[in-house]
Amino acid sequence: MSRTHAKLDLDPVTVRKARSLARKAGRPIVRLAQQHTTVSVERATLRLAGLSGADGEGTPWANRLLDAVRADVGLEHGAALPVWDALARGEAEDLVTLAQKASAGSVRFEVPEGVRARRARAASRRQVGAGIKQVDRRRAERDRLVKRHGDAPRQPWIYLIVATGDIYEDIPQAQQAAREGADVIAVIRSTGQSLLDFVPEGATREGFAGTYATQENFRLMRAALDESSKELGRYVRLTNYASGLCMPEIAALAGLERLDMMLNDSMYGILFRDINPVRTFVDQRFSRQVHARAGIIINTGEDNYLTTADAVEAAHTVTTSQLLNEYFAKEAGLEDWQLGLGHAFEIDPSVPESFRLELAHALLARELFPKAPLKWMPPTRHMTGDVFRGYLLDGFFNLVGAMTGQGILLVGMMTEAVVTPWLSDRDLALQNVRYVLDAAGGLREDFHPAPDGLIANRARQVLGETIDLLDKIADEGLLDAIADGTFGLMRRPADGGRGLEGVARKADDYYNPASEILEEAT
Amino acid sequence: MSQIVRPYGDTTGDGMVQLSFTLPISHSKRAEGAAQQLATKMGMDPALVVHAKPMGPDFTFFVVYGRVNHLVDVDAVEVVERDYPLLTPKEVNASIKRALRRRLVVIGACIGTDAHTVGIDAILNIKGFAGEKGLEYYREIKVVNLGAQVSVPQLVDRAVDERADAVLVSQVVTQRDAHLLNTREMSAAFGEAFPAERKPLLVVGGPRFDEAMAGELGVDRIFGRGTTPGEVASYLVHKVAS
Numbered sequence: 185m186s187r188t189h190a191k192l193d194l195d196p197v198t199v200r201k202a203r204s205l206a207r208k209a210g211r212p213i214v215r216l217a218q219q220h221t222t223v224s225v226e227r228a229t230l231r232l233a234g235l236s237g238a239d240g241e242g243t244p245w246a247n248r249l250l251d252a253v254r255a256d257v258g259l260e261h262g263a264a265l266p267v268w269d270a271l272a273r274g275e276a277e278d279l280v281t282l283a284q285k286a287s288a289g290s291v292r293f294e295v296p297e298g299v300r301a302r303r304a305r306a307a308s309r310r311q312v313g314a315g316i317k318q319v320d321r322r323r324a325e326r327d328r329l330v331k332r333h334g335d336a337p338r339q340p341w342i343y344l345i346v347a348t349g350d351i352y353e354d355i356p357q358a359q360q361a362a363r364e365g366a367d368v369i370a371v372i373r374s375t376g377q378s379l380l381d382f383v384p385e386g387a388t389r390e391g392f393a394g395t396y397a398t399q400e401n402f403r404l405m406r407a408a409l410d411e412s413s414k415e416l417g418r419y420v421r422l423t424n425y426a427s428g429l430c431m432p433e434i435a436a437l438a439g440l441e442r443l444d445m446m447l448n449d450s451m452y453g454i455l456f457r458d459i460n461p462v463r464t465f466v467d468q469r470f471s472r473q474v475h476a477r478a479g480i481i482i483n484t485g486e487d488n489y490l491t492t493a494d495a496v497e498a499a500h501t502v503t504t505s506q507l508l509n510e511y512f513a514k515e516a517g518l519e520d521w522q523l524g525l526g527h528a529f530e531i532d533p534s535v536p537e538s539f540r541l542e543l544a545h546a547l548l549a550r551e552l553f554p555k556a557p558l559k560w561m562p563p564t565r566h567m568t569g570d571v572f573r574g575y576l577l578d579g580f581f582n583l584v585g586a587m588t589g590q591g592i593l594l595v596g597m598m599t600e601a602v603v604t605p606w607l608s609d610r611d612l613a614l615q616n617v618r619y620v621l622d623a624a625g626g627l628r629e630d631f632h633p634a635p636d637g638l639i640a641n642r643a644r645q646v647l648g649e650t651i652d653l654l655d656k657i658a659d660e661g662l663l664d665a666i667a668d669g670t671f672g673l674m675r676r677p678a679d680g681g682r683g684l685e686g687v688a689r690k691a692d693d694y695y696n697p698a699s700e701i702l703e704e705a706t
Numbered sequence: 707m708s709q710i711v712r713p714y715g716d717t718t719g720d721g722m723v724q725l726s727f728t729l730p731i732s733h734s735k736r737a738e739g740a741a742q743q744l745a746t747k748m749g750m751d752p753a754l755v756v757h758a759k760p761m762g763p764d765f766t767f768f769v770v771y772g773r774v775n776h777l778v779d780v781d782a783v784e785v786v787e788r789d790y791p792l793l794t795p796k797e798v799n800a801s802i803k804r805a806l807r808r809r810l811v812v813i814g815a816c817i818g819t820d821a822h823t824v825g826i827d828a829i830l831n832i833k834g835f836a837g838e839k840g841l842e843y844y845r846e847i848k849v850v851n852l853g854a855q856v857s858v859p860q861l862v863d864r865a866v867d868e869r870a871d872a873v874l875v876s877q878v879v880t881q882r883d884a885h886l887l888n889t890r891e892m893s894a895a896f897g898e899a900f901p902a903e904r905k906p907l908l909v910v911g912g913p914r915f916d917e918a919m920a921g922e923l924g925v926d927r928i929f930g931r932g933t934t935p936g937e938v939a940s941y942l943v944h945k946v947a948s
Contacts, residue, residue, distance in 0.1 A: 360762060375822075375879055379855055392818075393879045456823075458853050491824065569913075569931070601913065608728045611761045 191632055192551050192643045198651065199552065205654035206507035209662050214515055217469040220462060221694065223381070223686035225470045226250050226263040228432035229698040232315035232440075233308065235279040236399065238385035245283035246433070247382045252286035256293035259688035262696045264308035269296040272303055295693065309697040316477065316701050319439035323479040326442055329410070330419045336367035337418065338625070340560065340585055340593035342617055347372035347604060349391035351401045355408045360607075362412040362420045365614050368445060368592065370423035371405060373397050378428025378457050379682060383437065393604070397424050397434055402441035421445055423483070426471045427453055429463070429683045435471035439478035445524065445592075446475055449485035450512045451505065454666060455674040456488055460681035461663055472516030473702040482518065483592070484509040487528030487561035489671055495530040495565075499545050500649035501671050502527050506549060507654065508662070510556075517702070520555035524592050528561035529581040537638060539580055544642035546588040547633070552647075560585045562596025574598040575616065582620035587631050593617065709780040721773040723750065728767050733760035741768040749774045786917040786928075788937070790944035795844050798939045802846035805947035806871075809848040812841055812942065813865055813906075814874040815856040818888040823854045825876035825911055829935050838934045847939065858888075858895045865906055866899065872907040872942050880914045886923065893924030907945055909938070 227246040238244045253259075253266050267282065275291045276282035285291045296304050336342075344366035346357045351371075358369045374391030377384075387404060388396040395401060402424065409420045421444035426435040431448065438446050450468050453459035475482050486502040486509070493501065506525045513523050527549050531538040549558055562581045567574045578596035585593045595613045597605045605613075633639035657665040669675040715722025725745060731737050738755050745753035750772030757769035793801065802810045814826045828835035830851045832842040842849045850868055852861065865873055875892060877885035889910050896905055911929035920928045927941060 363762065376818075376855055392882070392884055457855075606728065607761060607765055608726070608767045611759075611767060 190551060192547055192640055193635060194548075194551055194643070194647065198647060202503075202507055202552075202647065202651055202654060203511070205651065205658050206504075206511045208658040209654060210508055210511040210515070213465050213662055214469065214512070216462060217466045219690055220466045220687055221259060221262060221690055221696065222432070222463055222466045222683075222688075223250055223254070223259065224430050224432045224467050225696070225699075226253075226259065227430075228436040228470065228474070229312060229696055230263055230267070230279065231433055231436050232319075232698050233279060233311040234315060235283065236385075237280060239284075239287065242385060244382050244385055245280055248287040249279070249283035252283075252289075252291065253293050257295050258691075259686075260691040260694060261295045262690070262694045264312070264695050264697050265296055265301060265304050265693070266293040268304040268308040268311075269294060269300055272300070272307060297693075301693070301695075305695055305697070308695075309700065312697040313701055315436075315440070316698065319436075319474070319478050322439060322442040323477075326419075326444065326479060329413060333413045333419045334417055335419060336421075338621065339557075340590045340621075341367040341421070341557075342614070343368040343370060343423070343559075343592050343594045344610065344614075345370045345372050345594075345605070347394045349374065349393070349395055350389040351387050351395055351404055352389060354395055355405060358405060359408055359412045361610065362409065362416060364611065365618065366420065366595075367418070368421040368423055369405075369409060370445075370447075370594075371395050371397075371401070373425045378425075378453065378459075381429045381683065381686065383430050383433050397437075399437045399441060402437055402443055406442055423447070426475070426482075427485075428457060429453075429459060429467075429686070431467045432470040432474070435474040435478075435480075438480060439474050443480060445481040445483055446471075447485065448472060448475060448482040449488075449526070450509050451666065451671060452485040452488060454676050454681065455671050456485075458676065458681045460684040460687065461666055461676060461678045463681070463683040463687050466687060468512065469516055470699065470702075472513055472518055473699070476517035476519070476522065477702055479522070481522045481524050481557065482513065483524040483559045484526045486526040487530070487559075488526075490528050490530035491565050495528070495532070495545075496535060496541060499541075499646045500653055502545070503548065503552070503646055503650040504653045504657070505671060506553065507650070510553065520553075521557065523553065523556040524559040525549065525553055525556050526559045526561060529563050529577075529584060529596075530561075530565050533566055533577060539584070540638050541642055542580075542584050543587065543633070544639040545646065546584050546590065547639065548643040548646055550588045550590070551643075557591025559592040559594065560590035561594050562600070564600050567596075567598075567600035569602050571598040571602065574600060575612070578613065579616055579620060582617050583624060583627075586620055586624050587627050589628055708782065710777050711780055712777055713774060721775065722771065723774050725750070725770045725772075726768065727770075728761070728765055730765055732763055733758055733766040737766050738768070741766075741770060745770045745772055749776055751775060784918070786920075790941050792936060793940045793943060795839065795936070795939070798844055798943050799846040801943045801947045805943075809846050810872070810942060810946060811848045811850070811868050811870045812872045812874060813850045813852065813861070813868060813870045814876070815852040815861050816854045816876050816878070817856050817858055817861060817892055818877075818879075818884060822878035823876070825878055825913070826851065826874065829874065829876070829911065829933070829938050834935050838936045840935045841939055843935075844939060847942075858892050861892065862895050862899045865896070870906040871946055872909060874938070875908075875910045877910060877912040877915070880912075885910075885912055885914060886919075889923045889925060897924065907942065909941070911938075 230246045344361045346354045372394035374394040374396045384396045387400045413419045423445040426446040426448045453464045454461045486505045575598040597609045599609045663678040667677040712721040753772035759767045814830045831840045834840040908925040909927045913931040915928045917928045
């Protein structure tokens, strides 16, 4: 990411303090994640070992197999020991056959001990290792293609969304968006997928307000954008969502199919989908380890807080969450260039000096995370249906993006809250972005806010409030803070929410070859 | 006496409107002619194509200005007017106390696959909307917000358990008319689960509903975009207290 000269003159001691408080608040959560596993972590492991496909009713074999294992021996030992022990005992010659037999009830799983356990560990490690090798090959392939076709011509990268519900409709739309200048294409997921406890299978043509994330849909879209990259002479990136109940599996599929960015927030599922906090943090850690390995850039979801909480009052909760997301990301092995930390232009435009406040917040994020490709999200909450006013607001949003060196700019649509974007909305929106970047792309050079002016003071104030909040969180615990409604005004107790039944505390003999390999790397 | 209006550009009676749209053809003189013809067919005469821009090889975007000859008799327009008095939170609380001698129970949810809780939260969360506090702020209203992606059977069960006086459902996603399908499914389920006299008030809200469709969808009231918590509270009180 491009270099920044400090414009806010943040006190380095304060910044260090903020990071150390984030570490203090996050460490117990990491320990909690290390002590537990989830059904989705185990299924992701099976998928990395090559298990794919689904039965006649569309239930994935990964779910079938894990459910059978769990019924026999529980979840607490992990899937690897009982599954590869069964394979070694000759119950089936491969994973799919084993899954088929298991769902017919003709396999009995056991937790092996001694030599049998050692054999199962080694065999599972070999097979899962081969899957992780495939992820490595995909990463190398991306590097090669970026070199061959060239990278996005400038920053911020222009990020556009397609969402028809039909992958075969999405493909031409995505290719057209790329032609019109998109550097990153995001395929919005079907509403509700985050609460499915399985990943649908195959190419899908129906979805509400989005398209299902499936391995085949990933493959089809990546192949289409590879064509576009070749045609346009620049590598066009693909984004999807590793969130919801299946985020570890979706992360694994993204790694296997060379997706380039994934939405992957440490708390979004808890706050906005009411998924159990423990389930989320365990799934989060595993999915981030996969993303780290796959060279995928994650996008965090702080912008969402500002859709429910006030963007001025809650500005420090965004910064707090960014610092926590950074800690969790680094702990899982992600590097700075992979941290698309989120924030948004959501201040009520009727607030006096709202533009300067936006500049202050955006600049604070830029300077706190100088090497991260920040993800800058457009206004949604104050888009009223007055598309003309909305177009102006999007222009100011773009200007903040240019002036504060944001890494990824999600293109705002003037028809936000009115319709899913029309072809013409997208075209007008891209003209808006291009105009601002062409007209003011270099303004950053000349932009030095007065050291005692509103912008610098506001940034310091938000950082100060962030420290106070982190202090409180570190003190009382992040889980309690979440339960109290600290983020996005959502109250989510640690023992509530969806998916808790899919969490188990690891037994002493728990083994997961994927975690083992992924953690060796970091 | 009826009031007849036509659009106003910069002079009374000029009838001027603006219109923009895309045609799936490449940009050419003929394409501009096609745009003009479409506008004329829509009642704009003269129609002036002021802007035409190619979007890729296959599409052209147009902006058209022109005069429409249609007239509207404002008095003959039918809308759902607010047919209940707007009360302050204090008045709402007092009316509930007087009429029910217990708290009014309101259950809220986004049903079906809709995950957009913005609408229901604006009405229910204490934070509220447009400067008005949400229903959680009202001392005499018990709010049970079930959040997003609640199934209709779950909603009915909770309504039974909580002895709900009113059920508020928000629907934002409108792809393939999901909001209409979900609403019909909900009203049918409540119709089956409750005898008519014990059925809670069914209220739906969302930006794309037609407020006049309540009867057709089997609900008591539809609230459109911009509805505030105070309006909803006042409506509920009006229905249960009268």
